[in-house]
Amino acid sequence: MSPNDSGYIKKDLPDNIFKAGSLLLVVGLVLGISGFLVDSYRASFAYLVSFIFFLSIVVGSLFLVALEYAANADWSTPFRRVSEFLAAGLPLLLIFAIPLMFNTGSLFQWSHADYIHSDKMLEAKSAYLNTPFFMIRVFAIIIIWILFYTFIIRNSRKQDESGNQLLTKRNIILSVIFIPVFAITVTLVAVDWIMSLESKWFSTIFGVYLFAGVALSALAALTLVSIKLKEKGFLHPAIKEDHYYSLGTLMFAFTAFWGYIAFSQYMLIWYGNLPEETFWFMQRWEGGWKIISILLIVTHFIVPFFYLLSYESKTNPKKLKFISIWILCVHFLDLYWLIMPSMSKNDHAYSLNWIDFVFPLVFIGVILMVFQKVSEKINLVPVGDPKLKRGLDFHL
């Protein structure tokens, strides 16, 4: 099967993307490094927020790719490559995790032996929450993800030339294994990176909460980038309203899912009313955090939910782009709300600061640069995929 059978003509993405990406990266790096120099304590929290944001998009995109294979979905095949390219930054997690490794002392109270010994409960937890084991977990998880990424993506790319259907089969098997692995690893990430910022706090639904945000933001990134590329003519011309509608529906579903999980977590803790759980929410109901908490409910659930309710907004590319950007922003807000309040301990009070907002530049820059680089060699549409034709013919 030659690539042109599908009617897709490969066009190179403009260089500007790479340039804009590197500009963002450089500015972000300069500001970020000065942030670390000015106040390394605060900077490590701010960096963590952006790191998890980046992680959400790369590993979330890999999850979406796996989901397509596992569910044998064909409607999303025409823009599966977009998710694959967004996931391409995944190996960089290894590098981006390093600054955090040097700052575990600032981030995690459990990394201080004297603090651990002040409390029986923490002593009991220290079998899990200790620096060496933490580092092993972090790198093991990232390496597992990279392995899955490499194998799945390699199969997908090989298919462009050979059109071999067996590769789809292999990827289905890989994806079916990846999804439970992803469920466990993402839970561990949520527990290790975010929940353990408060060494004593626990919430069993926390992993699912992070997963909801991860899947939602990866979907929003996919929608945003796909529509942009489609409008500029880089994707297959046969992508139409029906595809947009499905993306919109999925975002709608995950918005509702996030709301459901967020509320479940809140309600159980509120109802149980145990001080060892409620303090986490109390922290986020003090001072300015109260405004952010309310803002989060409104912007992360109410607005997107009602916005995406109508058929029109799920098919109109302009509106979809708007809500995708919106969702990406509120996912950042969500992470900010999860992580930053834990900064206020050891005489560190929280106050708004420029350092909080410089690291996203780095990661957005990286995503853009990687996207451009990968797209130079690889088709933006999986032309050899046997599901592509059905995907393009997709009707609601």
Added chain:
Amino acid sequence: MADNNLYCVSALFDTPDKIINAARKTTEAGYKKFDVNTPYPVHGMDKAMGMGQSKIGYITLFFGLSGAVFIFLFMWWTFASNYNIVVGGKPFLSAPAFIPITFETTVLFAAISTFVGMIAVFFKLPHNSHPLHDTEYMKAVSGDKFGLVIEADDEQFERNKVTEFLKSLGAFQVADVYLPEKETYKLFTSGFVIFLIILAIVTSAATYITLNKLMYVVPFSWMEVQPKLNAQEESDIFTDGKGMRPPVDGTVARGELPYPFYGQTNPPEVLSNPTVPTKKILELGKRKFLTFCSPCHGNFAQGESRLNGQFPTGPTLVSGKIINYPDGMIYHIITNGQNVMPSYMHQINREERWAIVDYVRVLQRAQNPSQSDIQEVKKESSSNVTK
């Protein structure tokens, strides 16, 4: 058969592609009243038939939101307005606890209204039969064929033209469908009525036996048989045969302190009054005094008993003797009782007893006012007049 009995001209096709094409052509040809029947949903059919967005979503939205508002108000009314119940120590109106039910009801109302709306408004319920039922055409499209009918009501309908048109679309069979002759059904034939009666008896009996007998055979005694204590009943668990247990000696109730001078007629010393006679305390004292003391001592504590001699009249409490009693002595008499006056320790709690003492002091002062008291009252009443 006469043409005015014609319902439609029907056409059968082999493949989904053909039916989509046929639907599109029929729309383009300007026919409005036509329908498509397929054994499974064919994607893209709505567009091919020229149908816009269904309006059913508005019904769903409206009833979903109504469900949410209704149940939230209902819960507010039951829990926080009409009959306040404390649940789990939460406020009466605690929104987080209401949200799950609001959510469920939203879904319930939305789902039911969508379903009912669909069959009632769009399928025009009580239509319980359709001219296409029981036709060869319907048999074919319930199997593996795809059908399209153009109704005779359509403005452009001309039988021959329509037949030709449908054939030109590639239908392998085109046939006329006539309205069925009117049939009448007698619902309440005697056999059916008897059947209903028997059915009613059988189901009632089965329900009764299940709920009242079957559920209580030994394996299902639902924990009824177990050693337990019933209030106010005897029990052989304890040797004295009493089911209700007195509290252990020395038990102190919450909010109470043991009274040290209990049982002494003339205690050498008494407690001092811990309360400050605020308006709130005095109002409490008044309420309790009127409830507990006034039957014997009178509403104004002057000994104007309402007992009509059935019990020794309580003496006045506004005499010099009682005025000169310390607060603690009055408290002692309430707590301990005195001669025929019984103890009120168990009926009136500590705070209320002190409040009564304060109120008794008010009554005493009201009946023996000092010069300054009188002036104060005069000033107040004259200021009221000038107002």
